[in-house]
Amino acid sequence: MKTISILGATGSIGQSTIDLIARDPSRYDVVALTGGRNVEQLAKDAKALGADIAVTCYEDCFADLKALLAGSDIEVAAGSDAVIAAAQRPADWCMSAIVGSAGLAPGWAALTNGNTLALANKESLVTAGPILLAHAKAHGATILPVDSEHSAVFQALVGEDMASVERVIITASGGAFRDWPLEKLATATPSEAASHPNWDMGQRITIDSASMFNKAMELIETKEFFEVSPDKIEALIHPESLIHAMVGYCDGGIMAHVGPHDMRHAIGYALHWPDRADVPVERLDFAKIAQLNFKAPDLARYPALQIAQDVMRAGGLTGAVFNAAKEQALDGFIAGDIGFMDMAPVVAETLDKMSSHPGLQNAKFTLDDVLNVDQLSRIASGEIISARR
Numbered sequence: 001m002k003t004i005s006i007l008g009a010t011g012s013i014g015q016s017t018i019d020l021i022a023r024d025p026s027r028y029d030v031v032a033l034t035g036g037r038n039v040e041q042l043a044k045d046a047k048a049l050g051a052d053i054a055v056t057c058y059e060d061c062f063a064d065l066k067a068l069l070a071g072s073d074i075e076v077a078a079g080s081d082a083v084i085a086a087a088q089r090p091a092d093w094c095m096s097a098i099v100g101s102a103g104l105a106p107g108w109a110a111l112t113n114g115n116t117l118a119l120a121n122k123e124s125l126v127t128a129g130p131i132l133l134a135h136a137k138a139h140g141a142t143i144l145p146v147d148s149e150h151s152a153v154f155q156a157l158v159g160e161d162m163a164s165v166e167r168v169i170i171t172a173s174g175g176a177f178r179d180w181p182l183e184k185l186a187t188a189t190p191s192e193a194a195s196h197p198n199w200d201m202g203q204r205i206t207i208d209s210a211s212m213f214n215k216a217m218e219l220i221e222t223k224e225f226f227e228v229s230p231d232k233i234e235a236l237i238h239p240e241s242l243i244h245a246m247v248g249y250c251d252g253g254i255m256a257h258v259g260p261h262d263m264r265h266a267i268g269y270a271l272h273w274p275d276r277a278d279v280p281v282e283r284l285d286f287a288k289i290a291q292l293n294f295k296a297p298d299l300a301r302y303p304a305l306q307i308a309q310d311v312m313r314a315g316g317l318t319g320a321v322f323n324a325a326k327e328q329a330l331d332g333f334i335a336g337d338i339g340f341m342d343m344a345p346v347v348a349e350t351l352d353k354m355s356s357h358p359g360l361q362n363a364k365f366t367l368d369d370v371l372n373v374d375q376l377s378r379i380a381s382g383e384i385i386s387a388r389r
């Protein structure tokens with residue numbers, strides 16, 4: 001019996017994880033489920049899976065969650081600290097699928113158990129990559145990638161020596177505006193940006209796909225997780241999104257990972273690792289697919305990719321600035337305060353403004369430094385957004 005916790009259980013990744021676990025309940029013993037405003041779903045899943053505790057990160061949702069779980073023996077808690085405490089409860093396997101930088105501290109807490117952390121929350125690696133890996137190592141914990149591209153790289157590296165890796169290619173669908181005229185992008189709306197051609201994901205990550213801020217995050221994530229130098233990491237537009245990533249080796253051979261558009265493959269790989277087990281995803285029919293296309297990304301359309309290269313080269317806490325500014329810019333776009341093509345300049349200006357912050361590029365920093373820089377960067381980008389209104 002594997003003990004399991006799911007952080008961000010009510011979200012897109014959390015629900016896909018529950019889908020896999022619910023198919024085979026005799027193998028899993030659920031410890032903690034955490035969510036946010038969607039307390040109906042949280043309560044329903046906590047009951048169905050027999051969780052020990054259900055936690056909402058919002059204190060004002062406590063009464064509703066409590067009422068929904070009245071009569072059950074499931075513990076109920078609320079607030080950010082309660083999410084961290086739940087993450088720290090011993091469990092063999094923990095899914096980190098909270099959205100945004102709020103996912104960092106709970107994932108960090110889960111690692112102190114020396115367990116396996118299935119990491120979907122890419123912000124954890126972008127903001128705190130080196131110290132997160134060191135923290136996992138210090139506690140004898142294992143981090144497994146869940147982001148589809150990183151799961152693909154991880155799988156393409158099995159049995160290989162990192163020293164023979166020449167390049168890592170991360171593919172991108174190109175997002176909702178891949179084929180839009182460049183001049184039309186300035187007037188794109190949040191609902192237009194939130195419709196993805198291939199993947200069904202949360203709203204924020206879908207808009208980040210249209211701007212390629214998601215891909216920018218993933219380039220940084222690749223550098224941090226696999227400890228690959230930035231000049232070996234490339235993004236490639238692949239509209240079919242069937243090859244998720246490729247690893248090129250020094251003998252010219254390239255291992256490509258191919259799979260359907262279904263996050264349950266990457267989640268299932270992390271759930272069963274180091275074994276493989278049956279996962280109910282579509283089996284690809286290559287004769288029907290017939291053709292795969294590729295295109296180099298245009299940096300005028302996707303300025304986030306250039307920013308990612310700069311962030312990777314700067315290192316230290318620059319990733320934390322980048323992520324905070326990106327989240328603020330996205331909030332600004334969703335709220336209608338800035339346009340779609342204003343997001344990259346807001347992030348670039350925030351990086352510029354924060355560049356004088358003492359110790360920003362130091363390789364040694366703490367979790368508190370990350371949280372502090374996150375707050376300061378949000379203030380800086382908030383001011384930049386206000387000035388643009």
Ligand code: NDP
Nearest residue numbers: 008010011012013036037038057098099102120121201202
């Ligand atoms: P969703 O927005 O669908 O779900 C986010 C989850 O986090 C929900 O359970 C939500 O609760 C909860 N949550 C929101 N805010 C907070 C907070 N402040 N503190 C604690 N919990 C909170 O996100 P996704 O599932 O799409 O993404 C989760 C993570 O996985 C992200 O980092 C994303 O980049 C990454 N990822 C997602 C992929 C996908 O296909 N969706 C693919 C690869 C990576 P509630 O909804 O109840 O309010």
Ligand code: MG
Nearest residue numbers: 147148149218
């Ligand atoms: Mg991805």
